[in-house]
Amino acid sequence: MDNVNDTLLEAYLFETDSLLAELDDLLISAEQEGTFSVDETNQIFRNMHTIKGSSAMLEYHSLMEIAHHIEDLFFYIRENGMDSLSGKQRNQLFELMFDSMDTLRLEYEKVKADLPLSQDTDGLTLKINTFIKKLKGEALPTKTEVDTIDDKHSYQVLINFDTDCGMENLRAFMLVSALEGEGLAFTYSPKDVETNAASSETIIDQGFKLFFDSESLAKEAIETIKNSGSIRSYELIQPKLAAITEDEPSVTAEVNEAKPEKAIPKANIKQDLINVSLNKLDKLIAVVGEIVITESMVVAIPERLGLKDDSFLKSARQLRKLTDELQDIAMSLRMVPVSGVFQRMNRIVRDMNKSLGKNVKLTLIGSDTEVDKTIVDGISDPLMHIVRNAIDHGIESPEARLQAGKEEQPEVTLSASHTGSEVIITVTDNGQGMDTEAILKKAEKNGLLTKPADAYSKKEILSLLMLPGFSTNHEVTEYSGRGVGLDVVKKNVESIGGTVIITSEQGQGSTTTLKIPLTLAIVDGMDVSVGKEIFTLPIANIKQSFKATNTDVIRDAKGQEIIKYLNDFFPVVRLRDLLQLENGVTDMEDGILIWVESGEHSYCLFVDNLIGEQQVVVKPLPTYLNNFRIKDYGISGCTILGDGSISIILDVGGIYSAFTGDQNTRNISEV
Incomplete structure (x- = not known):
């Protein structure tokens, strides 16, 4: 094309x-x-x-x-x-x-x-x-x-024969034969010109009509029609004009006669919006990212050379201000409201209400919340799964609600809101809630438990719902029971850097929460070092950083290091040990602790030093590294620093999973 x-x-x-x-x-x-x-x-x-x-x-x-x-x-x-x-x-x-x-x-x-x-x-x-x-x-x-019901939608050639030429039906049939001899595909009206002499009257009154599937076929036919005898006139009629029959007023005229609607812009009104291809925006973001990297490299040159120039520093500050503004503008172009995805759920609820007879009311909150276009596309399928589960699994039958003394009409609430660099999307229903005992028994039966059943907390039991193939439905329906559902939700949400949290109270309802980054392209990061290696932590995940002494750290019953901070206890994750790095400090007093949080996980990460804050361009890791399950170690991507070196971008949630063994990680020295 x-x-x-x-x-x-x-x-x-x-x-x-x-x-x-x-x-x-x-x-x-x-x-x-x-x-x-x-x-x-x-x-x-x-x-x-x-x-x-x-x-x-x-x-x-x-x-x-x-x-x-x-x-x-x-x-x-x-x-x-x-x-x-x-x-x-x-x-x-x-x-x-x-x-x-x-x-x-x-x-x-x-x-x-x-x-x-x-x-x-x-x-x-x-x-x-x-x-x-x-x-x-x-x-x-x-x-x-029925045979001719769609004729008026084709490209139509209207033919009028010479006045009083006679035998119009046979002349029409001869023309049909000539066109068929050219190998053209078409239909015609009247259809009985070969056998019905009375069709001549119809042709005299209304003309002989040929219908083609494309304009090119119609124009090719016209070349043959031009050389045919006894033809007074011919006319190519486009589909939108062919749709106007003799007993119907012109569609164009009908619109003109209608009263002006506010939704129809007048020609002299200036349009303030334009449509831009997402591919072009992707290219713009890529270029902006390269500008950010190049700007960092240029600004770092005097420091590497041991030079000091006040005018250069002033220009560098101005350049940084302009690149920051350019980043903000470029990113804002990709931001779109979640309303489009939210509104689609109306149709799902409507169809399920008709099918299941539940009369669920859907309430939308925060539809104008904006996130990156890529993120919006990524949450459409997960939300569809969650809403379907809420109605099919969560909402009781009208009879059960009546017996439980609950309000007659059940409700599913879909909401979105911003919190810093994340968007929080929740799907809440006021149905029957989840039976944690049934979930635990089903998981145990399927061999999904990794520790004794009585050792699972309520939160851990609910998280079992997101294991592949897990389903509590006893029957396969149009909407569930095939073993595919929340595991797909978890996978899709994690693919765009998000997390899924399920909470429920039996008899009262359930809530599924998605925590998703606003954008994936450029993030505010904090560079940290461990030995000779540099890593970048998303600032959105950082709560605080602080120094600690060896006596501040204690061990729990399993021997794991924990620290009390702000009247709460947090596990200590040593990045050097987790990634099995050769260098890096080991004494608590020589390094620094960073209190980080991702979803429901909160812990303290121990590193050598904080280097500084900067906006970084997220670069994907080479695809072959997926074979080594590199993301299971809390590594989500990389970025290029001002001196041209590469910094690994850490995934705070992934680090916690690797630390606790949730992902069954291997020895990273194999990577």
């Missing part, structure tokens, strides 16, 4: 995705109200008209056809009002619209993935047309009408 078409495709994907998301929200809201308002009817009509036109332009016929038929449906509703529909017809309308939106979304995803589109949408379009005829009180489509 050339650059022009690439640009058109990007614009099409962005616009269509936005329109479909808008329609999803509109349908959920309208179904709750039991009707479409005048504004909602107009909005659906406009959105479908836009999708139809842009899909036709790019020759995405399946999308164009579905959108056109829905446009026809809402043309009728706009003209006659929702009051003309009975209660049963309204329910049928909503079901038909949800089916249509599912098919449109499926076809859109095929376009996005560069997969072939469906060649046959007759089933859905016939359902829509049949429903329209029912609303109008007309006879249902005959087989002939």
Whole structure:
């Protein structure tokens, strides 16, 4: 695809995705109200008209056809009002619209993935047309009408023969034979020109119509039509124009007659927003990252050479200020609200309510919270799993809630908020909660326990739910019971640097919390040293740093070092010992302790020295290191320092897992 078409495709994907998301929200809201308002009817009509036109332009016929038929449906509703529909017809309308939106979304995803589109949408379009005829009180489509139901969506060539030429049907048949001889694929109307002389009257009145799947085929046919005899005129009609029949007013004219809507921008209004490809933003972030690294190298030159120049230092400070500002601006361009992901959960809840009969209310809080676009994409599937689990596992049946004396309508609350450099997303339900005894028994039965059952705390029992293949469902349903669920959530969230925490009170409900970094590209880091090695800790994970004496450190019953600080006890993790480094201090009084926290884990990391704070560009580790499970040792990436050396970026949560043996780590000397 050339650059022009690439640009058109990007614009099409962005616009269509936005329109479909808008329609999803509109349908959920309208179904709750039991009707479409005048504004909602107009909005659906406009959105479908836009999708139809842009899909036709790019020759995405399946999308164009579905959108056109829905446009026809809402043309009728706009003209006659929702009051003309009975209660049963309204329910049928909503079901038909949800089916249509599912098919449109499926076809859109095929376009996005560069997969072939469906060649046959007759089933859905016939359902829509049949429903329209029912609303109008007309006879249902005959087989002939079904055969030609989609003709008006193709590229149409309208042909008029010379006046009084005679035998128009046979002339039309001869033209059909000539085009078929050229190997062209097409349909035509009237269809019985070969056998029915009376079809000549139809051709005289309405012309002879040829239908092609693409504009190129239609234009190729025109070359043959030009050289055919007895033809007075021919006209190529684009799909959006072919959709206008003789007994329907022009769609364009209809829009012009409608009252102005605030949602339609006028041509003379300045647009303050533009669409930018995510690939371009990725490249911008990469360039900014290289600028940050180069700036650090340049600023470090005088120090390495033992030079001192006040004017250089002043310029360096100004350069640092500008690069920091550039970083902030570049990162802000990638920040998007989580509302798009949150709103999709409405559809999941709606479908599960219908399937399971639970009438769950979904409450959204903090939808305007912004995070990196990559993070938003990464949390979509995990949230879907969690919401499904909350409804399928957590929410009781209406009868069980009644017996428990709980409010009739159950509720699932999805919320998001910022805390420093993290975004906290929680999914809370007021259902039956989790039975920790049942979870423990199932884990023991499956051989998943690593210590005696009575040694597990409540938090540890709930964390067993995220082990691969763990499921407490006794039956396989549409939504759960296949052994795939929270382990996928944990894996996906951890892949974007986040953590998952589950809490529950039996009889009251459960909460699943996701702690996710705002961005993965550039982080504020604290450089620390152990021997000759330099490591970088994300400042977001650092609580405090302090010196300690040997007498401050005591040992627990297992012989593990712990320290009391601020009236609490924390385990001490010696980075030198954990990573088995050759050099580094061993005396507590010669080094420094850094109190760090990640998720529910909090501990003190012992290192040689603090070097200083700086913003660092996160570079991924070489993929071959994945074979050595390098991340199991708390190593998440690397960065390039000002002197050109490499610093390993530490994962605070991963260090804790390696330290406690949660990941069954090997001897790191093997890496």
